[in-house]
Amino acid sequence: MVLGWPYPVRRELIDRLVRNIAVDQHKHPINFQNERKFFPIHTVEIGMPKYRLQNGRTTDAQEELIAQEGLPEDFFEKDVELEEAHKKQHEILKNQLKVGGVDLLAYFKERNQEEPLILDNNGFVVNGNRRLCTMRELHQKDVEDGKANPRFSHIEVIILPPCSEDDILTLEGKLQIVEDIKADYVWTAEACMYRSLRDKKHYTTERIAFLYDKKKEDIEELILLLTYVDQYLESRNIPKKYQKIVKEKFAFEAIVKGRKKIGEDVDKKDIFQTVAFSVIEQPLPGIGRLHSFIPKIADNIDQIIEHAKEEFPTDYISIQEEEDFADGLLGGNEIQEDLTNLVRILDKVENREDIVNIAKDVIEAEEDRQQRYTVIQKIQRANSLLQDAVNIFDNDTEVDGIYSQLESIECHIADLKGKLLNVTH
Template sequence: MQEYEKYGAPLLDRKSEIDELIKTPNNQYPLEINGKLENLPVIRVRIQDPIYRLANGRTKTMQEEYLVKHPEQPTDLFTKDEGSYAAQKAQHEILCKLAADANLMKEFKDGKEQTAPIICTVAGVVVNGNRRLCAWRTLYYGDSKKYSHFEYVNIAIIPRECDEESIKNIERKLQIQKTLRADYKWHAKAMMMKQDQAEGTDIIELTEKYDMKNKKDTGIFLAAFDYAGEYLEKTGRAKQWSIVDGDEFSFRKFAEERKKISEQDKKELFETLVFQLIQNHSGYSGRLYDIIPDIAKNLDAIYEDMKAKMEAVETPKGETEEESEKEQSGKAEGVSTDTDNDTVINNGDGDDLDLLGGEAIETGKYAKVTKAIQNGVIDNVSEIVTNTIDNQKALQAEAKTSGFLIGQLSKASSYLQNAVNNGLTDKSDITGVSQQIKNIEDSLKAISDWLSAKEGK
C-alpha cells in the first residue's frame, strides 16, 4: 500500500463505493438522529477508505496546538481541504494520542476486535469512531498479518440529508454526554460550546446540549476556558492546550473567586498568584483547586507578607534606596518586559518562563507587589502563599478565644527578646530591619490607642 493511500480514498471513489454498497447492506444499526430513530445501513469497506472528520470537536484544541508546534504547516491545514493527505496524516497523529489516552490502542493491540460500526457520512467522513479507526490503522499498518481482522471495517451510513448541525448533534450525543463518555478533553468541549455561542446559541440551550448542571455552571466553565487561554498566552505557550489538561477545576475555582474581587489591581494580584501556582505545581503538594479559595480569602495577608519579602530584597547592602529602586524598576536578571501589555518573557530557552499577571496595572495598593512577583523579584512565592494561609488559619482559630490578644503579644515579646539576645551581632544582616521596626511600632501604636479607648470607657 502506498503511503498516500493510508488515510482515505479519493472523494469520488469513496462516494461511488458507498452508494453501491448501501444498496445491499450487511445489516442495520439503530441510531437516534434529530429526535428520530433511524436504521442506518451497515457496510464493510477497506480500512484505508474512510477519512477522519477534521471538524471533530474532540480535536479542535489539539489542532491548534499541532499548528503551534509545526510552524512549517499552513495555518489552514485543517480547514482548507478535508481530504488532503497532509491534513489527514496530521489528524491521525492527533488521534493516536487520544486513542492511547483512552486505552484504546492497548485494548485492540491485546486482541479486542470491532464490535460496533463507526458512523460515517455518505462521503465516507467519520462522524463517530475516529479514535477507533486510528487505532486499527496503526496496528494494521504496523503488522498486516497479525491484525488482518482490521483489513476491512464496518461503517454505518447516516442519511445524506444530514447537515452540519445534525452531525454536531450526533457528536454531542455519542461523544460528549456524560452518560456515554467521560474522556472528552475539557478544553475541547469548551471550545465547541464557545463556537456554538458565537453562532447564536444562548446559555440555556448550551446548558442543555452539553449536559451542564445549570446556567451558572456553564458560565463558570466557559470563563475557566477563557482564563486557561489567557494563562497559556502569558506563559509563552499560546494554544498548547494539553498543558492544561488536568487544570479544569483550578481554572473553575479561579473564575469563581476572581469575580468576587472588586478592585482591579487586587484582581491582578490574585491572578498572578494563582497562575504562578498553576505553573509551578511542584510548589504545592495538595490539590491546587482546594487552596484557590483560601488565596482569595487571605489575599490581604498574603499581600502583606509578599510586601515584606519585597522590601527585604529591595535595598541590598551598600546601595541607597534610590539606586535600588532604579535597578528593581526593570526586572529580575535574564528577563525582558513588553511595556505594552506588561508581558514578561524569559530570555532563555523557553522552558522556564517567568509568569505574568493580567492587564497592566500601574497604580493601586497591590500593583508594586504584583509587579515584583511577575518580574521574579520575590522568590518562593508558593511557599509564602501556603505559609501565610496556614498562619492565618491558626490565627483565626486562636482569635476565637478571649486570650488571643495577650497570647499574640506574649509571642511577639518573646520573639523580640530573642532578637535582642541573639541578633545584635556584627554578623546579622540589617537589610529591611528599619522597615520591620516601623511596622512593629505602627502595630503597637494601634494596640495602645485601642487599649486607651477601652480603658477610658
C-alpha cells in the first residue's frame, strides 16, 4: 500500500493540476480564510496524498504509541515525510474507523466517495484522513482479491493555495470539531490536541479557543483534566493509555473539583487524589457511580485520614521516625505530623484496595449519621409548620380535608412513637 508519493512527485502533480484547471471543472465550496470559496475538484491516484501527522483526532493515540514503543517524542513531527511515521499513522487511523456508532468501512463498502478530501498545497490531507484510510483499506482488499477494477483506485480532492498554519488549524477546527464530528470526537484526543498547540506551537489558550470556537475556560479545564489523567496512568505504569480511562471523564472532573474544594492544604489534596485514583482503578461493589462517590471522599477527607492512620500505624510511624532521625537528634525540628508519608503508604499497590474500603466505610457511616439526623430535622420542620397552621387558623379558614390530614398525621406520630420505644428499649 502506497501511503503518499515522494514530495517532488506530489509537487509536480499538484502544480500541473493547479495550472490546468478547465473552465467547466466541478467545484466544491468551503469556508476558508474568512470567506466562502469554491475550489476545483481534481482526481488523483489514491496513493498520492500524505496523511497530516499533526492531526487533532490522533494526538492522544500518537502519544500512547510513543510511550508504548519508546519512540522519540518528536517522532510524528520531526520528519513529516517519514514513511515509518505514515505507516504507524495509518494503523492509528485504521483503529479509529469505527467511532461514535459510525463504521466507515461498512459505510464505504456500500457507497462511493461523496465529498472531496481537502489537501494543502504540498499534498497533505487537511480534512478526510480517516476517509482516506478507509478507502485505502478497501482498495487494498480489492487488489488482494484480484479484482480487475478495484474500487477507490482514484479519489477526488481539492487543493488549498499556500497558506499559514493558522489557516490550516482554523479550517480543521471548523470542519472536524465544530461541524462534522463533534459528537464522536474523543475528549482525550481533543485535550491532547489543545495541549500540543499550547506547549509545542506556543499558542495561547485564547487563540486555541478562537480557532476551535470554544470558551477559553473550557480549553484550560480540559488541559487540566488531562494533567490528572496522565498522573493516574503513570502511577499505574500504563502511561498514555488513554483508552483505559476514556469512559471516566466525569470521575476525573470530580477529582479536579474535589481538590479545589479541599482548599490550600496540599497534603490533604494529595491524599484525596490518591484515594480517588484507587477508587477509579478498583471500584468496589456498592459505591455507585464514580463521579458521585469521589466528591464524598473530599467531603469526608479528615475522617478518612484519621481512619487511614489507625489502619496503617506501624508503616506510618516508622517512616516518620526514619525521617525525624535523618534530621539529627539535635536538628532543632519539632516532631510533627507529616501527611506526605501517609500519601506514600496509601499509594502502595498492596494498600490501594484497603484505602478504598476505608473510604467506603467512612462515607457510609457519615451517610448513616446524616440520615438519622435528618429524622429530627423533618420532625422539627413538621412541628413548625403545624404551629404556623394553628396561628393562622380563623373562622375564614377552609376546613375541608383538615380532619383527614390530622388523622394521617396522628397515625404517623403513633408509628414514630412506636419506633422510638423500640430504639429506647
